[in-house]
Amino acid sequence: MHKIKLLTAGLIFLLLGCNTQKEKSDILKISWEEIEAKAKGASLTMMMFQGDRKVNKYMNEYVVPTVKEKYSITLTIVPGQGKEIVSNIMSEKEAGKQKSEIDLCWINGETFFQLRQIDGLYGPYTNKLPNFKYVDIENPIIKYDFQQEVKGYETPWGQSFYYLIYDSSKVIVPPVTMAQFEKWWKANPGKFTFSNDFSGMTLLKSWLVELAGGMNTLDNAFDEKKYNLYAPKLWDWINANKKYFWKKGETFPSSISDVSKMYSNGELAFTMSFNDADIDNKVSEGVFAATSKAYILQSGSIQNTHYVGITANSGSKEAAMVVCNFLISPEAQIKKNDIRLWGSRTVLAVDKLEKQWQDQFVALPKRKYGLDPTYIKLNAIKELAPEYMIKVFEDFRKKVIEK
Amino acid sequence: MKNNTNILSLALLFIFAIIPVMAGLGYALLYSFGVVGALNQGFTWQYWREAFADNSICISFLYSTSIAVVALLLSVTTALLVSLRYYQPLKKGFYSYLINLPLAFPPIVAAFFFFQFLSKGGVVSRVAYQTSIIHAVHQFPDLTNDTYSIGIILTHWFLSFPFFLLLYTGLIKTQRLNLFFQLAESLGASKRQIIFRVAIPILIQKSLPNILLYFIFIFGAYEIPVLLGRSYPESVSVLAVRKLQKFNMLDIPQGYVVTVIYTVFVLFFILIILKQKKLAYAH
Numbered sequence: 001m002h003k004i005k006l007l008t009a010g011l012i013f014l015l016l017g018c019n020t021q022k023e024k025s026d027i028l029k030i031s032w033e034e035i036e037a038k039a040k041g042a043s044l045t046m047m048m049f050q051g052d053r054k055v056n057k058y059m060n061e062y063v064v065p066t067v068k069e070k071y072s073i074t075l076t077i078v079p080g081q082g083k084e085i086v087s088n089i090m091s092e093k094e095a096g097k098q099k100s101e102i103d104l105c106w107i108n109g110e111t112f113f114q115l116r117q118i119d120g121l122y123g124p125y126t127n128k129l130p131n132f133k134y135v136d137i138e139n140p141i142i143k144y145d146f147q148q149e150v151k152g153y154e155t156p157w158g159q160s161f162y163y164l165i166y167d168s169s170k171v172i173v174p175p176v177t178m179a180q181f182e183k184w185w186k187a188n189p190g191k192f193t194f195s196n197d198f199s200g201m202t203l204l205k206s207w208l209v210e211l212a213g214g215m216n217t218l219d220n221a222f223d224e225k226k227y228n229l230y231a232p233k234l235w236d237w238i239n240a241n242k243k244y245f246w247k248k249g250e251t252f253p254s255s256i257s258d259v260s261k262m263y264s265n266g267e268l269a270f271t272m273s274f275n276d277a278d279i280d281n282k283v284s285e286g287v288f289a290a291t292s293k294a295y296i297l298q299s300g301s302i303q304n305t306h307y308v309g310i311t312a313n314s315g316s317k318e319a320a321m322v323v324c325n326f327l328i329s330p331e332a333q334i335k336k337n338d339i340r341l342w343g344s345r346t347v348l349a350v351d352k353l354e355k356q357w358q359d360q361f362v363a364l365p366k367r368k369y370g371l372d373p374t375y376i377k378l379n380a381i382k383e384l385a386p387e388y389m390i391k392v393f394e395d396f397r398k399k400v401i402e403k
Numbered sequence: 404m405k406n407n408t409n410i411l412s413l414a415l416l417f418i419f420a421i422i423p424v425m426a427g428l429g430y431a432l433l434y435s436f437g438v439v440g441a442l443n444q445g446f447t448w449q450y451w452r453e454a455f456a457d458n459s460i461c462i463s464f465l466y467s468t469s470i471a472v473v474a475l476l477l478s479v480t481t482a483l484l485v486s487l488r489y490y491q492p493l494k495k496g497f498y499s500y501l502i503n504l505p506l507a508f509p510p511i512v513a514a515f516f517f518f519q520f521l522s523k524g525g526v527v528s529r530v531a532y533q534t535s536i537i538h539a540v541h542q543f544p545d546l547t548n549d550t551y552s553i554g555i556i557l558t559h560w561f562l563s564f565p566f567f568l569l570l571y572t573g574l575i576k577t578q579r580l581n582l583f584f585q586l587a588e589s590l591g592a593s594k595r596q597i598i599f600r601v602a603i604p605i606l607i608q609k610s611l612p613n614i615l616l617y618f619i620f621i622f623g624a625y626e627i628p629v630l631l632g633r634s635y636p637e638s639v640s641v642l643a644v645r646k647l648q649k650f651n652m653l654d655i656p657q658g659y660v661v662t663v664i665y666t667v668f669v670l671f672f673i674l675i676i677l678k679q680k681k682l683a684y685a686h
Contacts, residue, residue, distance in 0.1 A: 083648040090441050090652075114652055118441045190541050196634055251548045251633035265524035267540050390651045401634045402459070 027317055032130055035318045036071065042319035043074040046308075047088070048106035050079040051257070054281060058342040062335055067326055073319050078102075082111045082198075089120040089311055100313035103320045108306045109146040112154060113386040115309065122310040122317055124152025129325040136349035140382055142305045147220060147385040154307035155324040158336060158344035160274045161303040161376050162202050162296070169291040171269050176298040178210055178237065185244035191269040193246035196401070199256035199272050201392050202302050205384055208234055208392070210299040215381050222387035231391070235399040242400065252401065264288055274304075277343020279369040294371050300381040305347060330357040338364050345373065428666050435659040442652055450656035459642065460661060464668070466636040470552055470628070471621040474559035475614060479607075481560075482567030486575060487602055502565045510562065511626040517558045518630055521546035547631050554631035559621050566617070567610070574609050615676045619669055639665050 027035065050056055059077050067073045080088065085105045092100050107115065115121045126132050135156055137143055142156045150156070166174045175181040185192055194200035211230040212218050218226060242249025246268060253259050256272060263271035264287050273279065273294075282288040308327055310320040326332055330353055333346045350361050430439065435450055437443040454460055489498075505513070520526050528543040537543050547554035575581065580602065587597045607614075628638035637645065643665065646658030 086652070087648060093441050094439060117652065247545060247548060250550065251635070253548075254629065254634070262524060265540075267522075267524045393649065394651065397635075398457075402457075 027321070028125065028128055032128070035128070036322055039316070039319035039322040040072045042316040043076070044103040044314075044316055044319050044323060045076045045078055045101060046104040046106070046323075047078050047080040047085050047102045049081040050077065052275070054277070054342050058336060062341070063323075063327070063332065066332075067323055070326070071319070071322050073323060075323060081106070085111055086114045086118075086120070089115065089313075090118055092313065093118060093120065098313060099315040100311045102311050103314040103316055104323060105309050105311065106157070106306060107154060107309045108304055109383060110386045110389055112145050112150075112307065112309070113148060116148070116153065120312055121153045122312045122314060122320075123154070125310065125317075125321060126150075126152040126155055126324075129155065129321060129328065131325050131328045131330075134330065134348045134352050135328055136347060136352075139349075141303050141380060142347055144382060145305065145307060146383040146389070150307070154309040155328060156305050156347035157308050157327055158342075159303065159305050159347060160276060160344070161301045161371075161380070162199075162206065162272065162274055163279075163294045163301060163371060164203075164296070165263065165271045165273060165279050165288065165292055165294055166269060167263075167266075167289050167291050168293045169289065174270075174293075174295050176295070178207055182237075182241055185241055188269065189244040190246055190248075191267075192244070193249075193252060193259065193262075193268060194272065195254065195256045195259050196252040196396070197255050198389075199259075199274060200252065201389055201396065202274070203272060204234065204238075204392050204396060205388060206297050206299060206302055206381070207237075208388070209302075209381055209384075210297070215300040215379070218384050218388065219382055220385070222385040222391075227388065227391055231395060235395065238400050239403060249400075260287075275343075276345050276370055277339050277367070280339055280343065280367050283369055292369060294369055296371065296376070296379055300379040301376060302383055303376070303380045304383040306344075330354075330360075334360050334364065337361065339367055339370075340365065343367070343370075424666070428663065431659040431662045431666070435656050435663055437656060440656060443656065451660055454657045454660040459637075460664065462636045463639045463642040463661075464664075467622045467628075467638045467640075470555055470559070470638065471618045474556045474563065474621050475618060477556065477560050478563040478567050478617075479610075479614060482564055482571055483603060483606060486568055486571035486606075487598060502568055505561055505565045506569075508562060510558075510624060511630070513558050513562055514627040514630040517554055517561070518547050521554055521557070522548075548633050550633070552628075552632065555628055558627050558631060559624070563617055563621070567613075570610055570613060571606055574606055578605070578609065580605060612676050612679045615672060615679060619672055623665070623669065 030038075046059075048055075048059070056077075064075050064077065067075050085102065085107060088102060089100065089105075105111075112121075126135075132155075135142065137156070141159060143150060145154065164174070171184075175184045181192075194203045208230055209215065209218055211233050212226060238249075246253075246262070253262070259268060260271045260273075260282070262268040264282070275281075279288065279292060279294045283290055283292055308324050310317055310324065314320050328347065330348065333348050334357065336342045336344050337346045346361070350358055353361075433439045434443070437445055437447040437450060508516070518525070522528070523540050523543045523545075525547075527546075528537070528540060531537045531543060532540070545553075546557075583601055583605070584597050587601050592600070623640055624638065625640035625644065629641050629644075632638060632641065639661065643658050643661040646654050646661060648658075
């Protein structure tokens, strides 16, 4: 009896699996015009970070009305990032829900890694998108998401790089190496900290790269031997110096927004950002002092790409693909790149575009405080494999916070 | 008729309280033993062993308990003192509005308010700087994310003090305690004896179930310790959420271990409260 039950369950799973495979190949076999026709009138939900006024403005005042007008797709934006997206999709899978409440999600790195672990993403589909030919896919920062090849499971949407911000009226020469940081901390106790989140961990990873010998030394898959060789040196160094940190390093702010708040009120001398336009936006809003400056470490700047994924159980995959295609269209990318709207660097290879689009990219207002893109490109460190982030997070808690 | 009402209330209790709690607890138990969950692979003790491999769970339980005890001690003591001294003027007018106001604050708003108020870059610090009490931001004492959890305790006090004050002024009125006080006084009791031998024992006994319920509320609070607390030690809720939502998805079952222990702890407390309630009513 038990065997029969198992066999039946197995058959059901097999049938469900076949069904998904069939659906996947069906969508990919039909023409783009048919996909667009099927997408008409669909309603989609996109889960994404909504903690930035400019990002919300871009989505609510440009993307949502444009996809409605052009493709009759009703796009609803709901708040949620990384862990919320994963736990939502995971809970739906665990509950056996066939149609997900989320169709699209803004993801990258560890979220992509986690969603791939639980087969939460639909794909590969990006080659089907007509605008994908414009994407600079041979750029390793775009082709690999935290060293994992994207393989058509997410649509590149924008590029980010990690940089530090300091107030030039208080910091004359900002530290760029670990030795310089140590010297600065000792001379200015209590004026530096980093957050116990993605941003703070990226700074730790940057120092790990420096300890490992600099740019590209920790490329490729996670190398436990290398990690075990360099990470203890990093924890020793942090523990030896944390007494010079904010609150003597006995606690760390839980998010980067807390660090930025303390930077803006003068409690800290540095903050960090992954958002290219952050410094320009914050200075123009009067949040950061006009004497703020952006800079990167001598070992380089960790860079990554953010993507849009379609959930494996989305009920409107055609419409989701149409929205993805729109998001990488030259017009949507120009608006996204515009510092007055969002200010995120494009994923398109601008030289592949028609002249009119190239001209529009060139005509965009320049960043006043942000760093030069060529300089950034030359100093790019590819995001490390997600396991580095997991290990750094765990060890930072065990070996620094709880020590 | 009475029987029908009893059955209906019992059914409602089962549908809306007992079944969801038991279903949640059952799911958390199964998850913590690896029986359910997208990445789990069958029954294992591994997650329980891992959860207790270091003492973070014990420290979190101790930490949450001490926060709840200190905050309640402060609230109950101040509420008792104020209610016994000023209960007449508090009943109406400006003071009654003032007391009711904090009750309308959601914990997250109160936490944010105290953060803006007490942090080194906050309102108090700025006033101190402007009035030359301090000469630099770093001279202002650590009152948020601090070693002694002062910010957390003050915020809990701010939220719970009005509750206990209203409870005690109400009790003094409804239980006609002033008559007891007068009686004690006519029998020759001093003011001190009236307060410590009559008023406080009666009020504490009558409010014990509420104190214990508030203990659970503070013990399980999330927003206040997450905003005003330190990275370590963490309160139980902060620890559970961190384990449930961190990057390493293989740690999620450990988060469920924490929630199972927390639920059992709370259920145990509720049993004590029910017992206390019976006693309170018996008196």
